[in-house]
Amino acid sequence: MKDEVQTPAERTANLKGMGTSRKRVEDVRFTQGRGNYVDDIKMDGMLYGDFVRSPYAHARVVSVNKEAALAIPGVVAVLTAEDLEPLGLHWMPTLAGDKQMVLADGKVLFQGQEVAYVVADDRYVAADAAELVEVEYEELPVVVDPFEALKTDVVLREDLAGQTEGAHGPRKHHNHIFTWEAGEKDATEAVIAGADVVAEEMVYYHRTHPCPLETCGCVASMDKVTGKLTLYGTFQAPHAIRTVVSLISGIAEHNIRVISPDIGGGFGNKVGAYPGYVCSVVASIVTGKPVKWIEDRMENLMSTAFARDYWMQGKIAATSEGKITGLWCHTTADHGGFDACADPTKFPAGFMNICTGSYDIPTAYLAVDGVYTNKAPGGVAYRCSFRVTEAAYFIERMIEVLAIKLNMDAAELRRINFIRKDQFPYQSALGWEYDSGDYHTAWDKAMNAVGYDDLRAEQAQQLEDFNAGKTRKLMGIGLTHFTEIVGAGPVKNCDILGLGMFDSCEIRIHPTGSALARLGTISQGQGHATTFAQIIASEIGIPADDITLEEGDTDTAPYGLGTYGSRSTPVAGAATAMAGRKIRAKAQMIAAYLLEVHDDDVEFDIDRFVVKGAPERFKTMKEIAFAAYNQAIPGIEPGLEAVSYYDPPNMTYPFGAYVCVLDIDVDTGEAEVRQFYALDDCGTRINPMIIEGQVHGGLTEALAIAMGQEIAYDEMGNVKTGTLMDFFWPTAWETPNYQTDHTTTPSPHHPIGAKGVGESPNVGGVPCFSNAVHDAFKSFGLTQTHMPHDHWRIWKTANGLGLHG
Amino acid sequence: MIPAGFEYHRPADVASAISILKQHGDEARVVAGGHSLIPMMKLRMADLAHLVDLQDIGEMKGIQVGADTAVLGAMVTQHEMITHEGLAAAIPLIREAALQIADPQVRYVGTVGGNVANGDPGNDMPGLMQCLDAQFELAGADGSRTVAARDFYEAAYFTARDDEEILTRIHIPVPSAGTGYAYEKQKRKIGDYATAASAVLITMDGGTCASASIAMTNLADTPIWAEAAAAALVGTSLDEAARAAAVAAAIDVIDPVSDNRGPVDFKKHVAGVILRRAIDRAASRAS
Numbered sequence A: 001m002k003d004e005v006q007t008p009a010e011r012t013a014n015l016k017g018m019g020t021s022r023k024r025v026e027d028v029r030f031t032q033g034r035g036n037y038v039d040d041i042k043m044d045g046m047l048y049g050d051f052v053r054s055p056y057a058h059a060r061v062v063s064v065n066k067e068a069a070l071a072i073p074g075v076v077a078v079l080t081a082e083d084l085e086p087l088g089l090h091w092m093p094t095l096a097g098d099k100q101m102v103l104a105d106g107k108v109l110f111q112g113q114e115v116a117y118v119v120a121d122d123r124y125v126a127a128d129a130a131e132l133v134e135v136e137y138e139e140l141p142v143v144v145d146p147f148e149a150l151k152t153d154v155v156l157r158e159d160l161a162g163q164t165e166g167a168h169g170p171r172k173h174h175n176h177i178f179t180w181e182a183g184e185k186d187a188t189e190a191v192i193a194g195a196d197v198v199a200e201e202m203v204y205y206h207r208t209h210p211c212p213l214e215t216c217g218c219v220a221s222m223d224k225v226t227g228k229l230t231l232y233g234t235f236q237a238p239h240a241i242r243t244v245v246s247l248i249s250g251i252a253e254h255n256i257r258v259i260s261p262d263i264g265g266g267f268g269n270k271v272g273a274y275p276g277y278v279c280s281v282v283a284s285i286v287t288g289k290p291v292k293w294i295e296d297r298m299e300n301l302m303s304t305a306f307a308r309d310y311w312m313q314g315k316i317a318a319t320s321e322g323k324i325t326g327l328w329c330h331t332t333a334d335h336g337g338f339d340a341c342a343d344p345t346k347f348p349a350g351f352m353n354i355c356t357g358s359y360d361i362p363t364a365y366l367a368v369d370g371v372y373t374n375k376a377p378g379g380v381a382y383r384c385s386f387r388v389t390e391a392a393y394f395i396e397r398m399i400e401v402l403a404i405k406l407n408m409d410a411a412e413l414r415r416i417n418f419i420r421k422d423q424f425p426y427q428s429a430l431g432w433e434y435d436s437g438d439y440h441t442a443w444d445k446a447m448n449a450v451g452y453d454d455l456r457a458e459q460a461q462q463l464e465d466f467n468a469g470k471t472r473k474l475m476g477i478g479l480t481h482f483t484e485i486v487g488a489g490p491v492k493n494c495d496i497l498g499l500g501m502f503d504s505c506e507i508r509i510h511p512t513g514s515a516l517a518r519l520g521t522i523s524q525g526q527g528h529a530t531t532f533a534q535i536i537a538s539e540i541g542i543p544a545d546d547i548t549l550e551e552g553d554t555d556t557a558p559y560g561l562g563t564y565g566s567r568s569t570p571v572a573g574a575a576t577a578m579a580g581r582k583i584r585a586k587a588q589m590i591a592a593y594l595l596e597v598h599d600d601d602v603e604f605d606i607d608r609f610v611v612k613g614a615p616e617r618f619k620t621m622k623e624i625a626f627a628a629y630n631q632a633i634p635g636i637e638p639g640l641e642a643v644s645y646y647d648p649p650n651m652t653y654p655f656g657a658y659v660c661v662l663d664i665d666v667d668t669g670e671a672e673v674r675q676f677y678a679l680d681d682c683g684t685r686i687n688p689m690i691i692e693g694q695v696h697g698g699l700t701e702a703l704a705i706a707m708g709q710e711i712a713y714d715e716m717g718n719v720k721t722g723t724l725m726d727f728f729w730p731t732a733w734e735t736p737n738y739q740t741d742h743t744t745t746p747s748p749h750h751p752i753g754a755k756g757v758g759e760s761p762n763v764g765g766v767p768c769f770s771n772a773v774h775d776a777f778k779s780f781g782l783t784q785t786h787m788p789h790d791h792w793r794i795w796k797t798a799n800g801l802g803l804h805g
Numbered sequence B: 001m002i003p004a005g006f007e008y009h010r011p012a013d014v015a016s017a018i019s020i021l022k023q024h025g026d027e028a029r030v031v032a033g034g035h036s037l038i039p040m041m042k043l044r045m046a047d048l049a050h051l052v053d054l055q056d057i058g059e060m061k062g063i064q065v066g067a068d069t070a071v072l073g074a075m076v077t078q079h080e081m082i083t084h085e086g087l088a089a090a091i092p093l094i095r096e097a098a099l100q101i102a103d104p105q106v107r108y109v110g111t112v113g114g115n116v117a118n119g120d121p122g123n124d125m126p127g128l129m130q131c132l133d134a135q136f137e138l139a140g141a142d143g144s145r146t147v148a149a150r151d152f153y154e155a156a157y158f159t160a161r162d163d164e165e166i167l168t169r170i171h172i173p174v175p176s177a178g179t180g181y182a183y184e185k186q187k188r189k190i191g192d193y194a195t196a197a198s199a200v201l202i203t204m205d206g207g208t209c210a211s212a213s214i215a216m217t218n219l220a221d222t223p224i225w226a227e228a229a230a231a232a233l234v235g236t237s238l239d240e241a242a243r244a245a246a247v248a249a250a251i252d253v254i255d256p257v258s259d260n261r262g263p264v265d266f267k268k269h270v271a272g273v274i275l276r277r278a279i280d281r282a283a284s285r286a287s
């Protein structure tokens, strides 16, 4: 047999298991234009929906006249809140315990809000008809500033009038949503009052948007004969959507099939439920025909979930030697017109309480006030675990500000405050148990790799040249050491709308030894079909190329909470390994039977079970699979399949050390990144090539956010950045070269030690780019300025520091 | 982003195109590359009943480079302007400017005629053509006439072209050998219009500046041909004082508006920096 002449190394390579840079199996169809996205779905008799949206940020809807629109041939219906009210669907619950208007119910709260839904037999007719719906508005005073919102008499949410208790405790004001606290207030304030040194700053992380390449959309198809509703959509959490649809529509869950086909990027934008889904479902139920709704780019930027918009007031205390003694943070969180954040229920500010970062900070306090304003709802985790980028940005700015105050090198300040390797598992002052880490090793590796001391010397020289009038460029060195918290999460404290945040995998081995695996997650570009097959390959010894992976169809896949917050590998990846182990355990019994030895006398060896001490006696997994189906084995059921639902015992804590070097032209405000070094520690590395791709993509989004990407409003609540001309999406031209590196500190509680990586580069990248900009101006007295660091804002900083003569 | 319905026409010669325009008045508009007009239609900011596609009109295509004049058909794409070796040799400023427009995909279809006829202050070629002292040939029902680029622009989207005229050709004087040139543009990213841009031509006679031409882009509601700025260079050795005077004169005549790229003071400052860099580069290339 050929098999017998293969060396163990060859047999391992043949599996393309964990640690292999296996090429992405998805790319075969994507690079040939053969993906199947929601907008590719075409069904007989399909109708099209389009929205009439509010041009105003705050207005009463006096009347809606549908006549002219209904008169156009091809228009089937125009839905308003009045039409949805009898079904109880004019409002819908949000994932954050609030409720949101599906269609404007008497008033609008943000520009772009859905007012009426037009259904027509042609996409173009729907758009023409939407123009003809006449809506009379009466403008109301607009509140765009969250601090102002807490003072003004203007009431945004009249539906909540008199409600002093919200989903997350008491409401202090009619525009206040919740206060959420962690840590010890009095103790922290005492530490700050008595500290040698205190640095204080307002750190603003501006409103931005995930802006996935593919916008949101769905096709709803109600089959009136079978009573079954099929809903195709751009869903990052198809199973949760099925449950939510069932709960709000009253359709029994077994009569709902939700399918997420190929998804062109999600980044948190596709976690929640949008009015477009509800209206399409209603329209399909009413008409008995499939209804498609696809939002355009401007609708996506204006109305579907934004990210960030956190005003973080911070105080950090330290000894005069630089040992941090306390951290205090008060955040004002602008949630827009409805609280539609997608956080685990008990965490209305997400995991903002990871804001002590990578540092051993004994005492800390965090309070977050959520506030309504006349802006679009959202507050989703844009390529980060819930609010972790905000937290990382906050602490990494506070460290820099403290270093300035202490007149200390920021790399050294970090080093002396890192949680030491021997302190893990580490209890943070704000309530998390960090599972593992080795920050000093990563940091020293990064500093050596970039030649930190030489960079500082070069920077000093450039500064001297600048002051001597020899150059108009300043060099900035940005440092970041971040700690992520991902893999939500343990069901004991993580649920969304009561749905526990476990995840799942089901594996079926076919008689000839190939396999089908299905997961409760859904890839949106992460390459699940590639990497999860690699986990199975290593766990049970079947080549990854022989394993088909399916996700996203709720009729076939096991229940799971979906893909966001870097949770797929930590949770579903663990379920995959555990399901694989169940199969391996059964395979062991079958092998022992076939080899006529006791179960304990065989052991797993790459792709087979061998008799201990007699490796020439073995059964390959292929042989075992065939026997599992075709041989009567006493005491063992036929078949070889397993399902695992994994409830993680803890979150995982990936970390990394990043360095950015850039040059700033003080006269034009342009910044050019000359070097970016990213060391990531995501625990066990399943596919190094995919990790590298994820890091490149995440860093590019981080560059975008730090250097220009924002959702900006004027004082009337008009969105100023509603197209890709103004909303910064970097092209290959603006994207710098990245140098990637890693250390490996496996998670002690995860079956394969993996921690998740997709979001680390965004979490670490944003502060790193921003710190570099700040650093360039540090010697001129800059301590803090706000992102995004676009040309104008950098120029303004230079101008304010007197650098334009 | 769904345009309203329209009727599509595809004439094969200029005369038929003009007669369609005449027939439908302001209900009709010509489309060249469509990369400015179609987005406006999708935003429903341009609502047209008739679209007259110029792409089959052979007489509006092609580049001829003569000893004194280069003639560009209005339907010449930005890509063709970049890849035409004869044009690049005769008027290298055109290639330098065209390479700073958008990205290759846009440049494959965007035309010089559409770019200069559009009247959008963000377009780069109007300023370029003013700097080069180009002449626009306009064909109407009663024949052709020529308007200088420097006289063509009236306000944003308003030009000297009548609604029923078509821009057919652009005539550009070939600068004398040794003319220094530069097109300098600051933008936020590829595909963005200029925060500030300027086109500069400089000819030297011995150590003295014999002539100069300066135009500024996206710094007013029309391109700005900055005569006084150029005059500040002529007759000097292009010393520091002359260059500074030229910049000051240009800043004096621009009138930028505040937008997402930044407020007026920033734009004026950047305009000065960009112009100074363009002058420096053009001077270094002049012989």
Ligand SMILES: Cc1cc2nc3c(=O)[nH]c(=O)nc-3n(C[C@H](O)[C@H](O)[C@H](O)COP(=O)(O)OP(=O)(O)OC[C@H]3O[C@@H](n4cnc5c(N)ncnc54)[C@H](O)[C@@H]3O)c2cc1C
Binding pocket: B029, B030, B031, B032, B033, B034, B035, B036, B037, B038, B054, B074, B075, B100, B101, B102, B103, B106, B109, B110, B111, B112, B113, B114, B115, B116, B117, B118, B122, B123, B124, B125, B165, B166, B167, B168, B191, B192, B193, B194
């Ligand atoms: C993403 C993107 C980025 C861009 N960036 C830049 C940039 O940086 N700089 C820049 O200069 N441009 C830029 N453009 C615009 C691009 O160069 C356009 O193609 C150009 O401005 C118009 O040329 P067109 O052939 O597409 O004209 P069209 O869009 O077809 O027409 C534009 C207008 O001119 C009229 N018109 C066209 N041809 C004629 C004619 N022969 N006679 C009379 N009227 C005519 C049309 O009726 C219409 O009103 C960008 C476009 C895009 C989509």
